[in-house]
Amino acid sequence: MLEFLPVRNVEASEAHLQRRRVKESVDRLNIGFRVERHPELWSALAETGEHFDDAVCMAREIDAVWDKLELKGISREKMMLCALLHDVGKAGPEKRSTELHRAIKQLFAPPRKPFNPFRQQNGRTVPKTIRDFMEETEMRGAFEVEAVLEKELKIKSDAKPIIDFWRDHADWTYDLLSHHREGEVDDDVVTIASTHHVLEGRNPAHVPLDDIHPGSKVLELMDKYQTLAMIDKYQAFRGRGGLDHEKAIEALRRIIEANKTLDTVAKQEYGRIIDVLASSEEELTETLVRPEITEPTVLQRAPRRSMAA
Numbered sequence: 158m159l160e161f162l163p164v165r166n167v168e169a170s171e172a173h174l175q176r177r178r179v180k181e182s183v184d185r186l187n188i189g190f191r192v193e194r195h196p197e198l199w200s201a202l203a204e205t206g207e208h209f210d211d212a213v214c215m216a217r218e219i220d221a222v223w224d225k226l227e228l229k230g231i232s233r234e235k236m237m238l239c240a241l242l243h244d245v246g247k248a249g250p251e252k253r254s255t256e257l258h259r260a261i262k263q264l265f266a267p268p269r270k271p272f273n274p275f276r277q278q279n280g281r282t283v284p285k286t287i288r289d290f291m292e293e294t295e296m297r298g299a300f301e302v303e304a305v306l307e308k309e310l311k312i313k314s315d316a317k318p319i320i321d322f323w324r325d326h327a328d329w330t331y332d333l334l335s336h337h338r339e340g341e342v343d344d345d346v347v348t349i350a351s352t353h354h355v356l357e358g359r360n361p362a363h364v365p366l367d368d369i370h371p372g373s374k375v376l377e378l379m380d381k382y383q384t385l386a387m388i389d390k391y392q393a394f395r396g397r398g399g400l401d402h403e404k405a406i407e408a409l410r411r412i413i414e415a416n417k418t419l420d421t422v423a424k425q426e427y428g429r430i431i432d433v434l435a436s437s438e439e440e441l442t443e444t445l446v447r448p449e450i451t452e453p454t455v456l457q458r459a460p461r462r463s464m465a466a
């Protein structure tokens with residue numbers, strides 16, 4: 158019980174509260190996922206803080222538009238689980254000291270003022286480094302953050318672009334999930350969840366993206382990771398970016414149009430998913446309410462069929 162925790166150990170008591178909150182949120186989703194059976198993932202989800210809240214919103218967004226998505230070969234519950242776990246890598250690499258966890262938490266926290274990870278230099282777009290980010294956002298304890306990144310991850314803060322560092326979380330999601338693949342967290346969940354930044358060139362599960370002949374595993378999974386990628390961006394634009402529904406949809410369309418690696422078939426599939434989101438403003442807006450400030454009764458519903466169904 159909380160009252161028996163040592164008062165001075167604030168971090169431990171926060172971690173305890175956060176784990177409890179994660180369990181409550183997961184249980185409320187009612188997808189048959191027993192997070193307590195996956196202790197490492199439970200701790201990592203708790204460590205991701207507000208990113209976990211975004212993941213819960215995404216799971217609810219999938220739930221809200223499920224019938225329109227018409228995804229074949231996957232259950233609603235499993236797809237919601239992929240959303241729930243997609244950013245678990247924001248806790249950091251699997252093996253992380255408390256110091257590294259603190260540093261990563263700071264680097265993944267939304268900056269206090271708007272920050273553009275790129276700058277214009279001699280007519281070229283240049284990525285800003287981790288050090289640029291820390292200086293520009295006046296991050297506290299930047300010296301310690303740099304030291305721990307170098308010691309444990311061999312990362313030089315004045316050389317590594319902050320955008321690359323942020324995107325590393327897709328690889329960390331893959332490592333964490335693949336090492337704790339068990340029960341509901343099966344191969345498909347690992348692949349779909351960790352492929353959500355495929356548009357940014359991150360493919361830690363090594364999905365052979367060109368192997369899309371009929372019947373291939375990639376083709377089978379494609380609309381799932383594409384759905385997750387679009388919902389992830391929609392949630393970021395609306396939840397964190399403060400865009401309204403229409404602007405968020407426009408931004409999604411622009412991202413797909415501008416992507417030079419996608420062929421016509423892929424662009425059409427992304428377009429279909431965006432159309433589903435575009436036509437679901439009311440349902441999606443309801444899900445944006447953060448779980449902790451939502452009346453519990455609103456979220457309660459009849460038990461679902463099991464994940465295996």
Ligand SMILES: [Fe+2]
Pocket residue numbers: 243244326327353354389
């Ligand atoms: Fe992500």
Ligand SMILES: [Fe+2]
Pocket residue numbers: 211243244389
């Ligand atoms: Fe995300």
